[in-house]
Structure formats: C-alpha cells, structure tokens
Amino acid sequence: xxxxxxxxxxxxxxxxxxxxxxxxxxxxxxxxxxxxxxxxxxxxxxxxxxxxxxxxxxxxxxxxxxxxxxxxxxxxxxxxxxxxxxxxxxxxxxxxxxxxxxxxxxxxxxxxxx
Amino acid sequence: xxxxxxxxxxxxxxxxxxxxxxxxxxxxxxxxxxxxxxxxxxxxxxxxxxxxxxxxxxxxxxxxxxxxxxxxxxxxxxxxxxxxxxxxxxxxxxxxxxxxxxxxxxxxxxx
Numbered sequence: 001x002x003x004x005x006x007x008x009x010x011x012x013x014x015x016x017x018x019x020x021x022x023x024x025x026x027x028x029x030x031x032x033x034x035x036x037x038x039x040x041x042x043x044x045x046x047x048x049x050x051x052x053x054x055x056x057x058x059x060x061x062x063x064x065x066x067x068x069x070x071x072x073x074x075x076x077x078x079x080x081x082x083x084x085x086x087x088x089x090x091x092x093x094x095x096x097x098x099x100x101x102x103x104x105x106x107x108x109x110x111x112x113x114x
Numbered sequence: 115x116x117x118x119x120x121x122x123x124x125x126x127x128x129x130x131x132x133x134x135x136x137x138x139x140x141x142x143x144x145x146x147x148x149x150x151x152x153x154x155x156x157x158x159x160x161x162x163x164x165x166x167x168x169x170x171x172x173x174x175x176x177x178x179x180x181x182x183x184x185x186x187x188x189x190x191x192x193x194x195x196x197x198x199x200x201x202x203x204x205x206x207x208x209x210x211x212x213x214x215x216x217x218x219x220x221x222x223x224x225x
Contacts, residue, residue: 011156034213043118043216044157083184088157092214100145100211101172106156 001029002093014113018079019063021108023042023091024056033074034092034102035065044090045053050074061085117141118206120217127224133192137205144210146188150174151202151219155207160203164210195224204215 032051036044038099048059055067065076070106074091088109092102121136123164139146145164148156159172161180169180175198181189192199200223204216 011186032211032213036216041123041219041221043218044206044214045216047212064129094211100208101147101159101162102208102214103159104149106154 001077002031002089002095002103004093004105006089006091006104006108008108009106010109011042011082011113012111012113016080019076019081019085019110021076021089021091021110023074023105025074025091025093027095029095032094032100033039033064033065033067034093034094035059035074035076036090036104037061038088038090038107040087045051047076047089073083081110081112083114087090088108118207118215119125120203121134122220123218125220125222127192127195127222129196129224129225131192135190135192135203135205135223137188137190137207137217138186139188139207139215140186141207141215142143142178142185143207143215144185145208145214146182147206147208147214148172148178148180148188148190149204149206151204153205157204160190170221180218195222197224203222 003026035047050067089103094102117165148160149160179191203220206216208214
C-alpha cells in the first residue's frame with residue numbers, strides 16, 4: 001500500500017523568502033514521486049517528478065525536490081518565493097511495477113505575502 | 115502538448131438526476147482516472163481504467179459508475195445525484211508508469 005503525508009495544510013512566506021513544502025511517503029516498493037501545482041479553479045499541473053535517476057530533481061518555475069530514501073521524504077523547495085507561486089501544491093506517489101495509480105496527499109496551500 | 119478535456123467547467127444539477135461527466139484525452143494513454151477533490155481531503159480516486167472496457171474501483175466508488183467504450187474517452191456517471199456529491203471532479207490520463215495529466219476540472223453543484 002502507498003500513502004502520502006503533507007505536513008502543514010497552509011504555509012505562509014514572504015516574497016523573496018525560501019519556500020519549503022514537506023512530503024513524506026510510504027511505499028512497499030521503490031516509488032515514483034511527483035509534485036503538482038493547482039491554481040484556483042484549474043486542474044493540476046506537473047511541477048517535477050522523481051523516477052529513480054538523480055535524487056535532486058529540478059522542475060519548472062525554479063522549484064526542486066530531493067528524494068531521501070532513508071527519510072522517506074520528497075520535500076519541495078524554492079530559494080526565493082514570488083507572488084505568482086501562491087497556489088495549492090500536491091505531492092503524489094505511485095508504485096513502480098504496481099498499478100501505477102498515483103496516490104495524492106491532502107495538499108498544502110502556499111500563501112505569499114508582499 | 116497532452117490535452118485532457120472535460121466537457122463542462124461548471125454544472126448545477128438537481129437531487130436525483132442522472133449526471134454524466136465526460137473526459138477526452140488526445141495522447142493515446144492507456145490509463146484514465148476520475149478523482150474527486152474536496153477542501154482538506156485532497157484528491158480521492160473514484161474509478162480508474164487501464165484499457166477500453168476495463169475499470170477498477172478506487173477509494174470512493176459508491177454512488178458512481180464509469181464507462182470507457184473508446185480509448186480516448188472516460189465517462190463518470192452519477193446514477194442519482196445527491197447533495198453530498200457536490201464537489202470538484204478531476205479527470206486525468208497517463209501512460210503506464212508515467213505522470214498523470216489533468217483536465218481543468220468540473221465543479222458540480224447538486225441542489
């Protein structure tokens with residue numbers, strides 16, 4: 001079975017500050033891991049994905065995430081927040097060699113203050 | 115670019131009505147999914163399909179059914195809509211083992 005826990009339903013940062021959104025996963029087999037972003041009244045857009053190559057994954061809009069097997073974590077970071085980063089962020093896991101159905105966390109709402 | 119198109123952005127239906135939500139993808143993906151999104155609960159899987167005419171229940175299938183007669187089209191059916199089915203519905207598709215691509219979502223209100 002697979003599951004995702006996103007710590008913090010809301011994260012608030014100032015413009016220009018570091019963004020850190022936390023994700024821990026549970027998977028019985030090596031996972032694929034994803035971060036998605038959702039703007040108001042839109043579908044989800046892929047930010048980045050981990051599929052067993054480099055453990056540090058770079059995505060769009062300056063975001064990156066690091067896969068840490070020992071900590072079962074896949075935290076999302078961005079060095080400097082921009083107002084346009086305000087959105088809902090979802091972490092997802094799917095099991096390699098399994099059904100490949102992605103399981104999503106409950107989401108973290110990123111609030112950016114000027 | 116992969117495109118997943120949901121037939122309606124907003125729908126208002128009455129309690130007891132039969133409701134059809136349509137989803138079409140244009141990239142020949144094997145997998146298609148229907149999720150329901152509610153505040154604080156994230157995305158919950160209703161049904162998925164890995165091939166034409168094949169379907170599997172997800173975490174919350176009660177009150178829903180699906181149809182996949184063609185590879186590009188996956189329909190979600192609410193047999194008798196109820197107010198607790200008021201939600202955002204998201205369709206997605208993927209190749210096996212790859213990331214999912216999402217439609218814009220359908221915000222359904224049942225009154």
